[in-house]
Amino acid sequence: MQLIWFRQDLRIQDHTALWHATQAGSCIALIIISPEQWALHNDAAVKIDFYLRQLQVFKTQLQALNIPLIIRHIPFWKDIPQSIFQLTQQFNINCIHANIELGVNELKRDAQLQKLLEKDNKSLELYHDRTLFPVGSIRNKSNLPYQVFGAFKKNCYERMNVSLPLCYPQIEAQPDLECDFLEDESVCTFTELYSDHLSIELQNLWPVSEEYALTLLDNFIHDKVIHYEKERNFPRLDSTSQLSPYLNLGIISIRQCIQALFRRQHGQFSIEHLGQQTWLDELLWREFYQHILFDFPQVSKHQPFKADTQKIQWRNAPKDLAAWQQGQTGIPIVDAGMRQLLATGWMHNRIRMITAMFLTKNLLIDWRLGEQWFMQHLIDGDLAANNGGWQWCASTGTDSVPYFRIFNPLSQSQKFDMHGDYIRQWVPELAHLDAKAIHEPYAKKLNLVLNYPRPIADLKQTRIRAIEAFRNL
DSSP states (O other): OEEEEESSOOOSTTOHHHHHHHHHSOEEEEEEEOHHHHHHTTOOHHHHHHHHHHHHHHHHHHHHTTOOEEEEEOSSGGGHHHHHHHHHHHTTOOEEEEEOOOSHHHHHHHHHHHHHHHHTTOEEEEEOOSSSSOTTOOBOTTSOBOOSHHHHHHHHHHHHHHOOOOOOOOOOOOOOOOOOOOOOTHHHHHHHHHHTTSOHHHHHHSOOSHHHHHHHHHHIIIIIGGGHHHHTTOTTSOOSOOOHHHHHTTSSOHHHHHHHHTTTTTTOOOOOSHHHHHHHHHHHHHHHHHHHHHHOGGGGGTOOSSGGGGGOOOOOOHHHHHHHHTTOSSOHHHHHHHHHHHHHSOOOHHHHHHHHHIIIIISOOOHHHHHHHHHHHOTTOOHHHHHHHHHHHHTOSTTOOOTTOOOOHHHHHHHHSTTOHHHHHHOGGGTTSOTTGGGSTTOTTTOOOOSSOOOSSOHHHHHHHHHHHHHTO
16 A cells, blocks of 8 residues: 655645555555644744645545545654554555655654654655756756856756656546545644634635646736746736745646746747746746755754854844834835735735845844744745745845845835835825835925834945945954
């Protein structure tokens, strides 16, 4: 008997571990609910709710394939190996199949399970599924991992030029096992727990199911990707794919995205326009950070990639941090982004960079506090991508922005939200202002009286302070 252990990959189509498990024999499925561990990892309530809603759909899909599903509530990952080992004995399972998870705690958990199984002549087969290329396989001429995205991307391009990663075939329904598997009813309890304080409106922003995710992908490729390079940085436009939550929870695969992107080229690596290339590069940034997480595990232990930046004297400024968290900084574009995050569980990527750089440079507050806040509120909170993005903005990470290059939120706002439409949507107390005043409502010449906080930071002076803090290293 084979056991397929689903983790952050609740889908049927193009699922590496599921395909291999079904080829090896009859299967049963396992899902483990660990809300206490999720809390330790700062997973957002909106993300957990999203996962549990997808789980309800996923159960029906497995039933259609005659794959019985066992659901267990195990609060902490340290207790998982022993529990699964007992399961293998109970159901005479000789092999467990699962897709690799790259975090330090996840790898440690799986290694412990592997040791237990080997003592009983059982095996744990782990598969690369989250990335286009297996982690550890992208190496430079010195056989070392890349630390610069440009060189990493070039290597990936060369590999894709040889052949694009293919999707796995459809899974056929297996014969009915006629076993009595009891599901843990705690799933419903947890769904209710996390739904209690999430509005229906918020849930409706993020529908679940593979079918929906694939439709979202098809619509993006058909209607938006050609304009992606020109429009992706404008937060008011509906120009991005919105696929990050579905990729993060494995409702859709990275291979499906690549195959859809090159569908017109019949699966051949041939770039037709800048929109196609730009979205491909965004997918490869995601890939790059996954590989960094594996090759440099210190980044998942709250350590900077650049060791010397550990010495930066970050400010202890709880009031400034709270103002940033709640979108009350007095910098309209920053506040709009932070309020979008609180209201929807998502933030436009350009705005993520602006808000992160404001916190780490203008406020000189430790990037780890921002990283934690994003994880606690993002529906697409991914350890590798979130950490990579924050360390890029803070100039502490791999291939990060030079410390002296600091986004000016005012000029960013004027450039990417020139008419102020995005600000008006999320900062309604400024909605009556014209397209010029809305970016800097407390400019001296305006002399406005508003129900809106004054800026908590002088952009010019705080920029100088940040540069000095890094230069002193």
